[in-house]
Amino acid sequence: MAQFDAISLLRAPLGERLSSTFVGGRLAAARYALALAFVGAAIALTLVLQYFHVEHNRFQFYAAIAAAAWVGGAGPGCMAVVLSTLGIEYFFTAPFFNLAVAPHELPDFLTFIACAAISVTVSTRLRRAEHWLMEARQTLETTVAQRTAALTIEIAERERADRAREESETVLADTQAQLARVLRMATIAECAAVAHEVNQPLTAILANAGACLRSLERVPPALDLARDAVVGIANDGKRASAVISRIGALLRNRKPSIAPVDLNAIVREVLALVQSAADRDGVVIRTSLSRSLPPAAGDPVYLQQVLLNLVTNAIEAMREISDRRRVLTVRSRLTRSGSVLAEVEDTGIGLAAVDPDRMFDSFYTTKPEGLGMGLSISQSIITAHGGRLWATPGRVHGAVFHVALPVAAAPEV
């Protein structure tokens, strides 16, 4: 069994040896020469020791074989065994100085061969183990290098992903702000479209009325022209009336559906929508929302529109402010009179330039680009809810807009 193992172990290094002979024949020759030298040295040492009458032993040969196998591998190891065997047989085994073996020396001689073979096997194994270890270390190093490279790439990718996420967050915030603006603009655009729709027939009616009067005043009266004008007036009257009933239908479709709503939740939604706009303008948002706020009676979509309008106005009112902090404060509470109140306070330009009697009128605006529809629409929405919208000056600067809504009726038990 051990024999078999030794052979199988010898085989692989021999193969290696063959291949390496091609590559480095000189190196292989050097290893065999080294094995030869080790055995020669062992023989020489033994001869010297014999001279000093040191009792004959074979340790030096084991050492030579082990060294040859360790340094040269299995091939030189085997050669060292053969050479050592021949050397011992020739020099130190009776009869001396020939290759015959005396029968009584045979067990001792065979023991030596076996021990030498074991020595070669062990050395070769150790050598291979070391070789594997080196290979394993190299593999490990390569793996570590590869893994490090992979990690570097992974880290770079993660950083890129982080950047992409940040970018997309910015885009999201912008989109939200845009949405908020579009929501506001949609209402305004609707009003403008309605105004245009009604203005066209009104223009035609006024012109035709003038044409009619002037035709009749002529001498002689231009009756055909007057008739044309009156027909036109009638048609445009019908047209204007159709526009009005279309608006009526539109408004009926959008009748608010009153239900219990959490005003705090609406405030949070609206603040999330304007967060990026506030950040851009350097506005700090503070909230003080009552935790025991009862639900208000309202339509969440309309109330959101109103609060969005108030909050956006507040942010815009602080745009020109540079000598103090821009703070937007939104509070909610239950009033003593039993209504749900939301307050939007800013530290902006305040209401000094605003006509208090007109600030909630349609088309009244103090903004260069404003249409003067926001507060007007907001107030009609809150009034339609049975609530109240009003403004007061801020405690130090700015303005406070108050939205009071009725508390939702308790569900019937």
Add this chain to the structure above:
Amino acid sequence: MEAVPVVYVIDDDASVRNALSNLLRSVGMSAEVFASPQEFLHSPEPEGPACIVLDVRFPGRSGLDLQRDLAEAGRPLPIIFMTGHGDIPMTVRAMKAGAVEFLTKPFRDQDLLDAVAVALDKDRARRTGEKRIDELRERLDTLTPREREVLHLVIAGRLNKQIAGELGVSEMTVKIHRRHMMRKMQASRIVELVRMADQLGLSAQTAH
């Protein structure tokens, strides 16, 4: 007798343009209606004084574009703009580009008629000016090269003696050229001649 003034009404709303046409015809003006600025650009040029009543907003090209196109095409007809709602930046642009009036719909019939009267006066003045310049140019064309040289030197304020020196002729010859030139230009005095030269855009330099 002056040709009948024409008012061009351009509005994409049929009932508005017909009503405006009725109004203009009721005061004896001739009105032509167009549904778009493009349609108007393909119409022939008017014989007499004319102006445009134009809606600012059109799908595709705006009324302001037409205003610019007309100016570039050398047809600077006075324009009265109409708009659905007061668009301040647009109004400013239109007025800067020479709009006569900017009316916000709906407007009073008298406001439109007043604006049209102003616009037609403006166009009439422009046409008169153009006619006068045409006449002066015809007169100028009858001058001989030498008379033209004398004209340039005279409006530059040179005396006969100086002109004679500059042209290398006798003072007597200059006097003759000068008399012919004044007669052909139908100018009785130097002041009148200078004003004509001014209207014609002539420079007070010697024509070499």
